[in-house]
Amino acid sequence: MDDYRSRAQAGAEPGAWDYLEGGAGAERTLAANVAAFQEVTVVPRVLVDVTTVDTAVEVCGARLAAPIGVAPVAYQRLWHPDGEAATAAGAAATGTLMIASMFASARYEEIAEAGGARWLQLYVLRDRAILLDLVARARAAGFTALVVTVDTPRLGDRRRDVRNSFAIPPHAQSQNIDPETMALTGVPITGGSALATHVGATYDPGLRWEDISWLADRTGLPVVLKGILDPSDATRAVDAGAAGIVVSNHGGRQLDGALATLDALPAVAEAVEGRIPVLVDGGVRRGVDVLVCRALGADVVLVGRPPVWGLAAGGAEGVAGVLGGLRAELELAMALTGRPCLADLTPAMVRRPSR
Numbered sequence: 001m002d003d004y005r006s007r008a009q010a011g012a013e014p015g016a017w018d019y020l021e022g023g024a025g026a027e028r029t030l031a032a033n034v035a036a037f038q039e040v041t042v043v044p045r046v047l048v049d050v051t052t053v054d055t056a057v058e059v060c061g062a063r064l065a066a067p068i069g070v071a072p073v074a075y076q077r078l079w080h081p082d083g084e085a086a087t088a089a090g091a092a093a094t095g096t097l098m099i100a101s102m103f104a105s106a107r108y109e110e111i112a113e114a115g116g117a118r119w120l121q122l123y124v125l126r127d128r129a130i131l132l133d134l135v136a137r138a139r140a141a142g143f144t145a146l147v148v149t150v151d152t153p154r155l156g157d158r159r160r161d162v163r164n165s166f167a168i169p170p171h172a173q174s175q176n177i178d179p180e181t182m183a184l185t186g187v188p189i190t191g192g193s194a195l196a197t198h199v200g201a202t203y204d205p206g207l208r209w210e211d212i213s214w215l216a217d218r219t220g221l222p223v224v225l226k227g228i229l230d231p232s233d234a235t236r237a238v239d240a241g242a243a244g245i246v247v248s249n250h251g252g253r254q255l256d257g258a259l260a261t262l263d264a265l266p267a268v269a270e271a272v273e274g275r276i277p278v279l280v281d282g283g284v285r286r287g288v289d290v291l292v293c294r295a296l297g298a299d300v301v302l303v304g305r306p307p308v309w310g311l312a313a314g315g316a317e318g319v320a321g322v323l324g325g326l327r328a329e330l331e332l333a334m335a336l337t338g339r340p341c342l343a344d345l346t347p348a349m350v351r352r353p354s355r
């Protein structure tokens with residue numbers, strides 16, 4: 001993973017690299033996500049037959065080779081000319097769930113050509129007509145669930161992007177939404193963020209629980225809510241008819257000071273009581289991190305930046321390298337902990353610092 005990351009950085013344009021790597025504010029939450037995994041340890045069992053280790057899983061009808069998915073990351077042609085089409089190909093080749101960002105720089109139909117399990121992420125824009133149009137296209141292209149991101153009523157304060165006057169260059173623009181709606185993303189602002197201006201102008205900051213039910217009713221697709229950290233919100237999501245939730249702080253890019261997702265996961269999983277799938281993302285870098293998330297109640301574990309490192313370093317093959325490596329590490333960790341089935345992974349095997 002580190003090798004892919006170094007190669008990715010060497011080839012990336014500096015502003016695009018900062019957009020990928022950066023977080024909000026002082027980047028405390030960004031660091032906390034990764035640090036939380038470094039602080040946990042795992043207690044192995046021995047003399048268990050691990051001749052066969054089974055990592056396969058099904059989530060909301062999607063069959064996966066391992067409980068691993070690609071988190072939505074916007075504008076991927078910033079890092080490779082094939083962008084999301086290559087990411088989807090790498091995901092499909094490794095049996096990984098692909099969640100395409102609403103702001104993909106490849107057309108949803110191109111992403112679908114890879115043929116793997118695929119969901120589409122959406123932000124709820126003020127203009128609901130745009131949203132419903134995108135949903136119809138995604139449905140036709142075989143996306144089987146919607147992931148609605150609910151942690152972004154405004155954009156987090158991403159200092160690196162402000163310092164770089166970062167804006168999305170023409171080659172990496174959204175290929176799915178009309179250029180007028182996306183126009184502000186391409187206009188650099190001195191001492192400001194083009195993306196924050198775009199979010200302020202187009203996203204609906206008045207979004208509430210009723211809107212989620214409306215979307216689920218109108219689209220007929222399962223709706224997964226991304227950006228849940230509080231157990232009460234998790235319960236509310238179940239009541240609102242969500243098909244799943246993603247425990248996420250947006251990779252430390254929204255509220256700086258928000259708790260690490262690994263610290264949020266156990267209480268959220270407990271509140272959900274298995275009624276809907278719980279996904280998690282933020283700071284997952286190793287197979288053993290996936291194992292720890294599963295043990296603490298996650299059904300599927302997403303990675304955001306790592307597949308992009310693979311993409312930037314080597315296109316679809318690089319993505320497959322990162323995702324296949326993660327799965328191989330998970331399988332090895334299951335064998336070495338004497339847990340040949342995902343169901344064997346339980347909270348008791350994880351030691352966490354008391355917080």
Ligand SMILES: Cc1cc2nc3c(=O)[nH]c(=O)nc-3n(C[C@H](O)[C@H](O)[C@H](O)COP(=O)(O)O)c2cc1C
Binds near residue numbers: 019282
């Ligand atoms: C460059 C970048 C762009 C992102 N774009 C989106 C997006 O369009 N929609 C969304 O819901 N989350 C987006 N995210 C957040 C990721 O889906 C995910 O929550 C986060 O990256 C997980 O943390 P990790 O990178 O440590 O794995 C983005 C993250 C990054 C790094």
